[in-house]
Amino acid sequence: MGNGTVIKIAKPKGGIRSNKKEFVVYKSSTYKIKKHLGKIKKHGRRYDWLIMKKYSKKFPKSKKYKRKLYKLKKLFKKNGVIPYEIMRRRTGKPNFQNLRLNKKGKIIVIDYGNFKFIRNNRLSS
DSSP, X not given: OOSSEEEEEOOSHHHHHHHHHHHXXXXXXXXXXXXXXXXXXXXXXXXXXXXXXXXXXXXXXXXXXXXXXXXXXXXXHHTTEEOTTSBOTTTXXXXXXXXXXXXXXXXXXXXXXXXXXXXXXXXXX
């Protein structure tokens, strides 16, 4: 959009569900998790659009950042969130299209509409 934000417009029902899920995950997450999620600034009443902060820095293809991503995945799970689609299921490689870095080099997930919450009594360390 030119002002440090991007707009996600959802047309099919699946896209609207994904936008709504992203909003719910973002608003319901603890600070430890939220600081790794793309910041949602505004949304449509029916979640047909979201305005998010833009993160331009690509996720590096390095062993260092792959290790950081494994730790991040564990942090999400420890805090009750299953972070689908940050890593490829079959290969275990990072899903680069859903990952960026912020200005400080922290990993940011920019597409988290498929994340799931798990119950606290089922959490494993």
